[in-house]
Amino acid sequence: MFNNLRGFFDKLKPTFSEGGKLAWLGSTFEAFETFAFTPNRVTKQGCHVRDAVDLKRAMITVVIALIPAMLFGMWNIGYQHYIASPETVNCHFFWYCLWFGFLRMLPLLAVSYIVGLTIEFAFAQIRHHQVNEGFLVTGFLIPMIVPVTTPLWQLAIATAFAVIIGKEVFGGTGMNFLNPALVARAFLFFSYPTRMSGDSVWIAADLWGTDAITSATPLAELAAGLQPSASALDMFIGTIPGSTCETSVIAILLGAILLLISGIASWRIMLSVILGGGLMGLLFNAIGANAYMQLPFYYHYLMGGFLFGAVFMATDPVTAAQTNVGKWIYGLLIGIFAVMLRVINPAYPEGMMLSILLMNCFAPLIDHCVVAHNIKRRQKRAIVKSKNSAR
Amino acid sequence: MNVKKLLIEPLRKTNPVTVLVLGICSCLAVTAKLKPALVMGASVTVVTAFSNLIISLLRKGIPSRIRIIVQLVVVATLVILIDQFLKAFAYDVSKQLSVYVGLIITNCIIMGRLEAFALSHGPIESFLDGLGNGLGYSLVLVIVAFFRELLGSGTLLGYQVIPLSFYEAGYQNNGLMILPPMALIIIGIVMWINNSKTESK
Numbered sequence: 001m002f003n004n005l006r007g008f009f010d011k012l013k014p015t016f017s018e019g020g021k022l023a024w025l026g027s028t029f030e031a032f033e034t035f036a037f038t039p040n041r042v043t044k045q046g047c048h049v050r051d052a053v054d055l056k057r058a059m060i061t062v063v064i065a066l067i068p069a070m071l072f073g074m075w076n077i078g079y080q081h082y083i084a085s086p087e088t089v090n091c092h093f094f095w096y097c098l099w100f101g102f103l104r105m106l107p108l109l110a111v112s113y114i115v116g117l118t119i120e121f122a123f124a125q126i127r128h129h130q131v132n133e134g135f136l137v138t139g140f141l142i143p144m145i146v147p148v149t150t151p152l153w154q155l156a157i158a159t160a161f162a163v164i165i166g167k168e169v170f171g172g173t174g175m176n177f178l179n180p181a182l183v184a185r186a187f188l189f190f191s192y193p194t195r196m197s198g199d200s201v202w203i204a205a206d207l208w209g210t211d212a213i214t215s216a217t218p219l220a221e222l223a224a225g226l227q228p229s230a231s232a233l234d235m236f237i238g239t240i241p242g243s244t245c246e247t248s249v250i251a252i253l254l255g256a257i258l259l260l261i262s263g264i265a266s267w268r269i270m271l272s273v274i275l276g277g278g279l280m281g282l283l284f285n286a287i288g289a290n291a292y293m294q295l296p297f298y299y300h301y302l303m304g305g306f307l308f309g310a311v312f313m314a315t316d317p318v319t320a321a322q323t324n325v326g327k328w329i330y331g332l333l334i335g336i337f338a339v340m341l342r343v344i345n346p347a348y349p350e351g352m353m354l355s356i357l358l359m360n361c362f363a364p365l366i367d368h369c370v371v372a373h374n375i376k377r378r379q380k381r382a383i384v385k386s387k388n389s390a391r
Numbered sequence: 392m393n394v395k396k397l398l399i400e401p402l403r404k405t406n407p408v409t410v411l412v413l414g415i416c417s418c419l420a421v422t423a424k425l426k427p428a429l430v431m432g433a434s435v436t437v438v439t440a441f442s443n444l445i446i447s448l449l450r451k452g453i454p455s456r457i458r459i460i461v462q463l464v465v466v467a468t469l470v471i472l473i474d475q476f477l478k479a480f481a482y483d484v485s486k487q488l489s490v491y492v493g494l495i496i497t498n499c500i501i502m503g504r505l506e507a508f509a510l511s512h513g514p515i516e517s518f519l520d521g522l523g524n525g526l527g528y529s530l531v532l533v534i535v536a537f538f539r540e541l542l543g544s545g546t547l548l549g550y551q552v553i554p555l556s557f558y559e560a561g562y563q564n565n566g567l568m569i570l571p572p573m574a575l576i577i578i579g580i581v582m583w584i585n586n587s588k589t590e591s592k
Contacts, residue, residue: 151561153561154563157565165576169579169583187567190566190567190570191565191566191567191568192563192565192566193566194563195563
């Protein structure tokens with residue numbers, strides 16, 4: 001089968017190469033070819049690392065790591081719908097939930113990929129670049145972090161905004177300083193606040209349309225001064241209302257294990273985000289001025305998008321800090337700011353998105369300081385050495 | 392004297408906002424609605440044109456060591472005149488613009504044109520240059536305000552433009568358009584389009 005595919009690409013290649021009929025679509029062809037096969041070109045000068053894992057393979061691993069969360073998210077969409085209106089179930093409960101959620105997620109995924117990839121391909125053709133593979137993950141992430149009732153046209157605008165303003169204006173994949181998926185969510189959050197927060201967006205009322213059944217997420221309940229109605233176990237499993245695929249801690253941990261074993265995401269960032277959030281939670285516990293501050297610190301991991309952000313968003317290799325020390329600082333501050341925003345600012349029940357975007361902006365500065373400090377320290381050592389040797 | 396060049400070039404090729412990147416602050420502040428943007432654009436155009444004219448007339452008599460102070464006096468006088476005029480004849484717009492009319496005095500475009508052009512050119516040329524630059528500024532202001540009001544409020548000059556049936560079908564105004572960050576992004580997009588067009592020529 002692989003030989004057939006190889007032959008197919010080889011047959012088509014001249015048409016898309018320089019001088020061929022469809023040369024202007026060259027980068028599109030190139031994208032599909034390298035999607036199927038590892039490119040056979042190698043660097044001619046300088047030293048380089050030989051490794052089977054190129055950018056496309058890394059991206060696919062992230063998508064695979066996201067699949068447990070995606071599947072659970074689908075099931076949870078159906079489950080939440082079932083709790084709100086149990087009379088509609090007409091077949092096996094589990095499959096009903098999964099099927100309902102699948103049908104709700106499919107249009108969101110399709111819109112995100114169609115809009116995003118169209119823009120990516122268009123930019124690649126205009127600029128005569130190769131098509132970048134970054135959108136594989138971004139397009140998968142965007143539908144996972146919005147409420148299930150988000151209207152498709154709003155999702156399309158947000159995706160277009162994220163790809164053009166968040167990424168392409170800076171030069172495409174690898175050049176962006178903000179996480180594009182979070183840019184899309186931030187755009188939705190500030191543009192259409194009534195569709196992104198509040199009590200009437202989290203549970204789909206029916207299979208089609210954007211109507212919702214009123215329900216509050218644990219974070220919204222806490223921001224309103226109540227106690228969360230869901231138990232810690234529910235939140236751990238993920239059977240609570242929330243953005244489509246962020247609710248289940250178990251599913252996210254499965255993804256995290258894959259990312260850590262394959263070495264694609266940085267364990268330093270994951271660990272330090274969790275540490276930062278925990279430290280801030282403990283500090284609030286110690287202050288204990290109101291009910292939200294007295295909430296056990298580990299609740300912050302269970303609620304909302306904290307873990308999802310820590311595992312899949314903060315670890316984005318492009319927008320995170322690059323130096324090892326920088327990663328610790330970057331991750332700690334994300335955790336600290338996320339919990340701080342949640343507890344202190346009731347206007348933003350979920351602080352994870354804003355804190356990751358904020359630290360994305362500061363990541364280059366952190367790196368710069370770390371590198372500058374390193375240079376200074378080594379210079380000092382070198383000067384001392386040369387003085388000693390002079391004696 | 393090339394009248395066309397003085398008037399047309401600042402609209403595209405040497406636009407004070409998109410090419411020289413001056414006067415961005417007021418672009419963010421007054422462009423949430425079209426009407427204040429139009430009034431602001433007109434005010435700045437009047438001030439740049441007449442301050443250019445006056446400074447150009449005085450240019451041989453101004454000692455160069457105190458020229459900035461003289462320029463400031465002239466600009467401030469014109470700005471106060473405009474402010475009083477707006478308060479008398481367009482009170483509601485003047486309230487919307489609030490401090491930004493007074494802040495025209497700190498608009499970099501005006502001082503920039505005085506220093507770069509009026510001090511070394513004749514009065515008529517200077518007047519046209521001020522007019523052109525003011526219009527270039529107004530043009531960007533109006534473009535940004537047009538999109539922000541249309542997409543952010545669904546209106547233009549206060550009139551409902553997007554039909555109400557759209558809203559019933561699920562359309563929503565874009566709240567981000569009302570916030571200043573979006574003004575910055577739209578100016579960026581205008582710059583992008585403008586620069587890529589002028590570069591290719």
